[in-house]
Each structure stands twice: as C-alpha cells, then as structure tokens.
Amino acid sequence: MRVDFHTHIIPHDLPDFTEKYGQERWPILQQTCACGANIMVGGKVFREVTDQVWSAEKRIQDMDREGVDIQVLSPIPVTFSYWAPVEAAVDMARIQNDFISATVKERPDRFIGIGTVPMQDCTAAIKEMERCITDLNLYGIEIGTNVNGENLDAPEFLEFFRMAEEWNVPLFIHPWETLAKDRTPRHNFMYTVGMPSETALAAASLVWSGVIEKFPDLKICFAHGGGSFPYILPRLDQGWNVWPHLRLTTNPPSHYVKNFYFDSLNYDPLNVKYLIDRFGYERVMMGSDYPFLLREIPPGKVIEQTADLSEVQKEMILGENALRFLNVKEKGRTNGAESDNTRGEAAKSGIST
Secondary structure, eight states: OOEEEEEEEOOTTOOOHHHHHOOSOSEEEEEEETTEEEEEETTEEEEEEEGGGTOHHHHHHHHHHHTOSEEEEEEOGGGOOTTSOHHHHHHHHHHHHHHHHHHHHHOTTTEEEOEEOOTTSHHHHHHHHHHHHHTSOOOOEEEESEETTEETTSGGGHHHHHHHHHTTOOEEEEOOSOTTGGGOTGGGHIIIIIHHHHHHHHHHHHHHHTHHHHOTTOOEEESGGGTTHHHHHHHHHHHHHHOGGGOOSSSOGGGGOTTEEEEOOSSOHHHHHHHHHHHOGGGEEOOOOBTSTTOOSSTTHHHHHOTTOOHHHHHIIIIIHHHHHTTEESTTTBTBOEEOTTTTTTGGGOOOO
16 A cells, blocks of 8 residues: 655635735635646745645546555645734634545545644644544644744643644644745755755754653654754764753753654655664655655655665555554555544543643
8 A cells, every 4th residue: 555645735715815814925826727726925926736736536546647545635834824813824724624624535545634733822723633633533733844933842832742642643744934045045945955954953943952852752754854854863962962051851862753754755765765774664654745846756766766675664664654653544444544542532532721
C-alpha cells in the first residue's frame, strides 16, 4: 500500500473572507477556467492552481496513474490565517475541516484527512482540535512553523501541545511565513531556502526549549524531510555542550527526537538515506506535496532509488509508517480508515482544560 502523507487541498467554493471580515490578507480562490484558478492574496496572485487542488475525482485519477493508494489531505498553509481575529480564523478553519471530512467520507478508501486550528488562540485551537478528532473523524492536525512570528516554544502554545499529547493527536508541522522574507523574493528562494530553514528553526525551538522534554509522547512530523534540521542537529548539540548557561533541558537536543517523523520530500536518495541513518526508517514517510509544482512525480520515486533498503523497509516508508503515525489500522479498511483504540479516546470525554 502506498500512502502519500503530504498532499494539500482547498474547497472550490471557499468564501470570500475579504468581503465578510474586511481584511485583505485572506486567500481567495479566483477561478480562471473550468480546470484552473488563482489563489489571490491582497489582490495579487499568490499561486496558480489547477482543479487537482479541489477535485477529489481528479486527484483519484492522478493517484491511479501514479500508483498511490491513499492520500492524506491537509490544508494549504496560506489558509492558516493566524494573523486574523480569532472568530474569523475559527470560521476559516471550520470550513476547511468540514470540507476535508466530507471529501474523506465520499471516498474513505482513498483519503485520510488532517485538519487545521487557529493557533493564535490556544483555547480556540484546542476546541477545534477536539471537533476534528471526535466529530469529523480526522486523524491529525497541521500547524505552521511559527504563529505571527512567535516560535513554537512560546509559553502560550504549551497547553495546546499538552492536549495533543494527552489525546494522542499527531501533528504535521509545515513551513509558512518564512524567515528572511525580505531576502528571498528573487529566485523563489522562499520555497527552496526559506522553507527548509523555517522548518529547522521550528524543530530546534521544540527540542532546545524543553517542550519535547515536557511532552515526550508528542508525535510530530516535519514537512520536506525536516528541512535543514537533520543536518544542523549535531551543531545544536555542540551549542548545548559549550553553552551550559543556555541549557533548558536535561539532555542535549538530539535526545528529544525519538517521536519526530519526517516526510521523504527532499528529492535525493542520498538525503533520504541520511534521514534513515540518523532517525531510522520507521520515522520516514513518503510525501509528495501534491499537487504543487515542487512535488515529486511519481510519489515515492526517491525512495525506490535509495540504496540498501530492503523490501520491508521500502514498504514501511511508502505506506505503513504513515498509517502508524496517524494511528490508523491498515487492516480492515473496507469502510475507510479505522482508528486504533488509543486515538482520541481522551478527547471523546471532552476538553479537560
């Protein structure tokens, strides 16, 4: 079974929040033809997209052609809207989460969904996370690498991470609002340099600050192979060793990555092999970034090209690791994804905050 962990989707009928709430930063889907549209932000084209980004039928056609059994659907990061008033951000999150849930219900044999939450307000984020898991049957939450410029180790996010750990909700951390935005417009460096660096900063913040020491069972997957984080981890350890006055944890940063997962989207078998050697093949999941230009085609190509992997290891990376990360049983998928006994059980009894 091949599971593409990293794919994005947006509702075709996404409301115009600029008209509803008045700010210009809302993403708007402006159709250009029957099979294409522009995502507009502030009156400018943010990204050109095709019907692949909203049509389940089109996605399944591509999956069949490219050998993918299941896609994990997640929102496009530009829709996170952490900058917005909480009520409006909740509205945006709920519309997307409802759409993803409905898409999965139409074809539960082909899709698994993860949702989004308004991270600028911890109480609202926890409430929407609970709804995603208990009401919508989604299997995780996607969050950004920062929230309005605050790294993920900021104290206001601790309760969210505590509840994600308690409810066994996997988190997919995806770069957005990248650092050095003033230095990366040329050459599209925001995508090729800014995003990997942004992801590394998010991961480093979590391990250095003590967030993972507080919540050791928190399950996190970092997009794009973790960006540059896997390669700077020894440097973080060296910093911890030589600056004892800056230590916030009992052990060096590398001690706290046992529950970190990474998608395989780094395009090079040498880099995939490095991920496997450092973190274990059980922690790498096939992900393509469908349906965007930088995606891997066909999904899983780089895994097939990675040397010295056994067939069992390839099977794990191509599918089973993603199902395990999301707490999904692979067997018995006659009516779609079935959760194990631990997924969201605490959430079903209600918020305890």
